[in-house]
Amino acid sequence: MKYSEAFLNAAADLCEAGRFIDSKGWVPATSGNFSVRLPDGTLAITVSGKHKGRLQIEDIMLIDAEANALDGKKPSAETLLHTSLYRRFPAVGCVLHPHGLNAVLVSRLFESDIVLEDYELLKAFKGITTHQSRLVVPIFANDQDIPRLAAEVERYLDRHPDCQAYVIAGHGFYTWGETVAETLRYIEALDYLFDCELRLHGVKRA
Numbered sequence: 001m002k003y004s005e006a007f008l009n010a011a012a013d014l015c016e017a018g019r020f021i022d023s024k025g026w027v028p029a030t031s032g033n034f035s036v037r038l039p040d041g042t043l044a045i046t047v048s049g050k051h052k053g054r055l056q057i058e059d060i061m062l063i064d065a066e067a068n069a070l071d072g073k074k075p076s077a078e079t080l081l082h083t084s085l086y087r088r089f090p091a092v093g094c095v096l097h098p099h100g101l102n103a104v105l106v107s108r109l110f111e112s113d114i115v116l117e118d119y120e121l122l123k124a125f126k127g128i129t130t131h132q133s134r135l136v137v138p139i140f141a142n143d144q145d146i147p148r149l150a151a152e153v154e155r156y157l158d159r160h161p162d163c164q165a166y167v168i169a170g171h172g173f174y175t176w177g178e179t180v181a182e183t184l185r186y187i188e189a190l191d192y193l194f195d196c197e198l199r200l201h202g203v204k205r206a
Contacts, residue, residue, distance in 0.1 A: 004038070010038060010060070014036060015057065018046070018052035019053055022054075023053070033045065033048075034097065043065070043086065044062060047075065080147060085174070089176065093179055094179060102198060103173040104172065106197060108170070116136075117135070121192060122193075124186065137167055137190070139167045142171045175187055
């Protein structure tokens, strides 16, 4: 299959993002999945089972907006969690899903959500201009039935359209932005803020 220039550029961006995320230890083994929306509405997304720190262009595939493969490669089982976000948020251009340790641990420490407030780093998120802000990150139970999990996330987003990320318990988290660079910034900020909460509440519960 001959890929478009837009796809090849997006694939290169995802490979670079994978190397950065892996350098932080946020995608151990073959965990995680990443995607970018192309101008025609199709998506460049990581192929299932690839190590994200060693991604090559051939490890990125093309799917349509309904998660159907367009080039014969195998997408992640969690592809529906990407496509549902793109359908909901027209401005979103990138979805990243790491499996960082801090996200896994906060899902063990907190139940339905983690509330991040009064942190200077909240200003890393678009639209937040003061530390006197509050960001709620919901936590969903892990589920091998991805359509069912996607539907649960959709119901939450119906009620909370300003949500910027969510955690899957014992698994990792999803966040999204207009560009790869913006979404990488959100990952870095969330991991730091999760670490702050772990240290704070871990001390309190000790």
